[in-house]
Amino acid sequence: MDRSVGIREVAEAARVSVGTVSNVLNKPDRVSQATLDRVLGVMDGLGFVRNGLARQLRMGTGTTLGMIVLNVANPFFADLAHACEAAGERVGQTVVLGSSDQLEAREDRYLDLFEEQRVRGMLVAPLDGITPRMRQLRARGMPFVLFDIHGDPGFCSITLDGRAGGAMVARHLIETGRRHIAFLGGPRHQVEDRWLGAQDVCAGNQGVRLSHVDTRDQTIAEGRAAGAVIEAMAPSERPDAVFAANDLLALGLLQALVLAEDIRVPEDIAIVGYDDIDYAQSAVVPLSTVRQSTELLAERAIELVLAESNDPEHEHQQLRLPPELLVRESSAPR
């Protein structure tokens, strides 16, 4: 295989200068129809493929965005990544994905890699807040958009309004007649906003009790464990509604309760999850949940990062998008 047929070889074969070939590629309207056809023909014949690296090196600015996500295996992040990819494509950007796997070392590795690769900007769902590494990148001018971290004036960020979501859920449960809501989820700081939202609403309602069931993380297994705990309670002590901090917890809980002899869902206990992962509506009892539109999130994120890239003086924005409550069978009124 005669390696490397470049713009140079094309130029030679088409008997024009390299500048013209470049124009064929980038500003076809500045080239006469005749040469344009001839050059395109030659390109085709030689199997020319423009070298994106050289192009970007010369131009100084590329068309690639780096995205770092906590864990691709988590359906929410998979969806989000997917949505970002699609949103990026719509505006001619390519999103490349890295999974930090909840490890700071990997998060850093991808930050370094993307910087070396001179990506145009980064979309990051940070492991544990804003690290010094990120501030350094930001200071050097790298456009950044953070997911789920709010309020730092030095960064653009885009968050889902968990507090509003939590409030929605609590309101819905109270309105459908529930009086004892258990909030299921932990570690505390990861789910705090949802909890606060629920608290806001419950505090304003006489006769409504809100309790908290902690979990180590947010998996089906933990949800199921919580189910066992609830099942073991005296019926009078049991909550009549559970607001789970995410769908996995809710699904685990649901499984445990469905198998319990004397508990029916939603009659005895209503369940509401959070995230609307694919499986939520496919559950034994379709799960009520809070949907955070990944499409919308992605679109805004791409918008922000490009804005920052185009105008370094741009003013950082902290977006907070309201979620949407999806009522399904698991919290149907009795």
Added chain:
Amino acid sequence: MDRSVGIREVAEAARVSVGTVSNVLNKPDRVSQATLDRVLGVMDGLGFVRNGLARQLRMGTGTTLGMIVLNVANPFFADLAHACEAAGERVGQTVVLGSSDQLEAREDRYLDLFEEQRVRGMLVAPLDGITPRMRQLRARGMPFVLFDIHGDPGFCSITLDGRAGGAMVARHLIETGRRHIAFLGGPRHQVEDRWLGAQDVCAGNQGVRLSHVDTRDQTIAEGRAAGAVIEAMAPSERPDAVFAANDLLALGLLQALVLAEDIRVPEDIAIVGYDDIDYAQSAVVPLSTVRQSTELLAERAIELVLAESNDPEHEHQQLRLPPELLVRESSAPR
């Protein structure tokens, strides 16, 4: 951006030549300790980050692998992608991911993009066989590894032995006393090997009946629909085991049957799925399934693509990895 501090600026500030700076980066042992320290110090002070584009342009060969996957939202592919990323990292390669979303246009777009980006090789789970575009790339010398497409001598490929997997499942079901196995899944050509494996075994066993229930695709919804069909059958006509072509189908089916009054799983009907997605073991009745180790798959794939990249004369290999049967409660002996 911090006005591009490159190797040149570093050289100047450290009072050495650019060649030396480059050596500090790439062959530190050829540089005296004193200069090495000094140069590293300057780099740190100036916040130098080497430009990977220029580097790759000059070196001609990069460290990036392109991966195209049918759909990141599918847990199996998400796992696979993740495993490839990890396996790549172990040998110093970065895997960038694109999702074809089951659209040929997107598949092509990523092929083009990766070629322009001069990736070192590609890992592809093809939409619908080997396209002319791929052959063209291959002919130009691009290293390729295909997933799930077998037997083309022009390509390396790596497949899971679905036929062996199907046989395993059928054998297991028969050994635990089942006599009427329904194979659930379609479209036909996508699941054929698993079906054939089951057939191989059943054909050799007197008194065992194997039937086929077709589906449009392999989702929970289709599985649940199939559940309704089975429930509607006369009990004597019902299969006593279902082998679902993937876990989503199996989960849908399971949900439908669990809710049916007169059918118990696994007592009346055993269910076995395929893929071992995360949710399989978390299902109401933990799902027996066939596991295809994505780690192993990924490791081999990376190995192959690098081998092909290092030695263009290399002989293509068609690997076929045997899967592993995981017996859980959904097919426990009665």
Added chain:
DNA sequence: TGTCAAAGATGAAACGTTTCAAGTAGGCTA
């Protein structure tokens, strides 16, 4: 006929690296 503008085409200079043949000091041996 002479002038001028518009439209096309040119080619050398970047972009930030790596590579490599060639150069410079010392120190060791004879």
Added chain:
DNA sequence: TAGCCTACTTGAAACGTTTCATCTTTGACA
């Protein structure tokens, strides 16, 4: 002292593009 090794350094030439200040051609107009 000359000669030679070893251990570092050097600087210019790529890599494949895009950019841009200049040329050349053509045709319209006075």
